[in-house]
Amino acid sequence: MTSKVYVEILQQLYRIIEEDGLSAGDKIPSERELAERLNAGRSSVREALRSLEFLGIIETRRGEGTYLKEFGDHQLIGLLGMFILQEKRAKEDLAETKWLIEEMCLSLACKRRTEEHVQELEQLLTKPLDYETFFQWVVKAGNNYLLERIWRVLNDFYQSQHGAISLPHMFYEQMAQSFQTRDWTTIRNIFSEYRRID
Amino acid sequence: MTSKVYVEILQQLYRIIEEDGLSAGDKIPSERELAERLNAGRSSVREALRSLEFLGIIETRRGEGTYLKEFGDHQLIGLLGMFILQEKRAKEDLAETKWLIEEMCLSLACKRRTEEHVQELEQLLTKPLDYETFFQWVVKAGNNYLLERIWRVLNDFYQSQHGAISLPHMFYEQMAQSFQTRDWTTIRNIFSEYRRID
DNA sequence: GAACGAGTCTGGTCTGACCACTTAACGTTT
DNA sequence: AAACGTTAAGTGGTCAGACCAGACTCGTTC
Incomplete structure (x- = not known):
């Protein structure tokens, strides 16, 4: 034994x-x-x-x-924040990793978005849109559940440390247009552009 | 009480x-x-x-x-992965996500590898090399600790489900050469190529 | 029908007893 | 004196049984 x-x-x-x-x-x-x-x-x-x-x-x-219990609730997330993210190295890489994952999700979403997804995004644009909501749409359109979970964890950590990301409404409009035409190059450029601003 | x-x-x-x-x-x-x-x-x-x-x-x-125990090598990330990966939907996306993350790490490593990294890889090539060891080098050269942890979790679970990935020695040789010249396009092509074989 | 209450289920806690293993001390042998 | 073996004490690992406290069931009583 x-x-x-x-x-x-x-x-x-x-x-x-x-x-x-x-x-x-x-x-x-x-x-x-x-x-x-x-x-x-x-x-x-x-x-x-x-x-x-x-x-x-x-x-x-x-x-x-x-x-x-329902997974995804605060407990594990909180514990992770408490222990893992206290490691300096992990903390330093948080922003970069989050950005890389997000770019990855954008790429998937660009390939896989359906007409319904595009319409849904149009719907979202009628109201003021925030970064988190937009990316929730992205990861959904990307159709990779595991990646969605990973992104959610990173996003939660990031927000708890840096607060929410705020981008002008134009960002989302340009994104929506590029998604409609599946213009990956433009999506990538927009993302890089506004990342620098943030 | x-x-x-x-x-x-x-x-x-x-x-x-x-x-x-x-x-x-x-x-x-x-x-x-x-x-x-x-x-x-x-x-x-x-x-x-x-x-x-x-x-x-x-x-x-x-x-x-x-x-x-040493503060920092506890397995919270592993645990988190364990419970996320327990879900069926997450399991289905495991292979794809692992591949995407690996491509991401390759990209980082291509940008950031130092001369020492290249020499170390040359050293590894003198002996038979396996996929896991090679990618451990990659994530190290990529210099993103958080991503390293994420990859390790995905790799562990992938191996537990599908077994180890086996690629011909030529794959690693071609990779090493491309890393030396920082030829990202070739790295990406090699990776896509052999992924299809596997 | 509503209110009460005994019985039973659940988790919460403690005690005492073994087992398996490690270490250190002690004695014996060389 | 050095090497060896033995023994005893300490430690985690496990189990069984007991009792407590809260929550539920269901029959009795009003």
Whole structure:
């Protein structure tokens, strides 16, 4: 037995969650039941659950049970900010990385945007638009969920440190036009241009 | 008693670490001693320690004790990746995202590689080279720590799902040559070419 | 139907007991 | 004196059982 029980339990727990098709908000088996199903002591089960609770992945309510929490909420993000981003090197690279990822998303969106996407963007332009909302459209049009999650994390960090990015409305208008014609060169130029301003 | 004991313990533990002036590598009091000093059960102490261990803040060695870990090499980014990548949609985009990030790193490395980097790569080429080792060189030459962490997560998960990528030695030779001349166009072409093969 | 209450489920905590492993001390042998 | 082996103490790893506190179920009572 080289591996620790509570690590095993974490893996088994994932299996159970998948097999039972549990998702956010659902109740997971009680500690006693888990201990029995996994042939482990209740204290070991609790050690595993505590770790998950600490990360904000589950929520325990005395007398009720243990529930899966919605991922993407503040807990993990906050922890990351607290620990990882305190590393100087990571902090220094945050802005650059965010920009590179955004350029990547723009490229994907340019290739994959549909007519519906363009229309939706037109709709957004009728009202004052902010950088974050615009890029939420971009990552959606880019149709890569993983990249969307990565961008969201970087964006949250960036905002917490530098505040929101503000660009003139013309930026979004020019972007929209270029997306309509799938003019990648122009999109890239606009992005570089306004990045310098910001 | 509204607050949970293990949360209290975490706070007390932080105080103890400060008061005793403990830093990375130092040994913290044993579980039994902590339980006594904090008037808590050993199981509660363990629940707190497990959370910290899960985050990589401490390291426990059976028979020896519990030690503070170097601040900075904890696996929060890895954990974040683990939970994001657990989602089906994210999994589907894994290969594409990994490739995009890699292309991004290649671009950075092409711009920023120094003479020392090139020499180091030459050194690597004297022996059989694998994809992962090569890209570790790339991300290092790219000089973006955050991107390095992101790539590592994606790479780990890709490998766990698809196994290691194997490319002919010529690929690395061509890459090395193009890096020497900073020929980004060729680097990109080689990358696209061999990606199709893989 | 509404209000009460016993029983049962849940998580929260503590205690005590082993086990496996490491280290240090002590003694013996060479 | 140096090398070796043995022993004892300390440490994390795990389990079982007990009790507490909150929340729910459901039958009884008003």
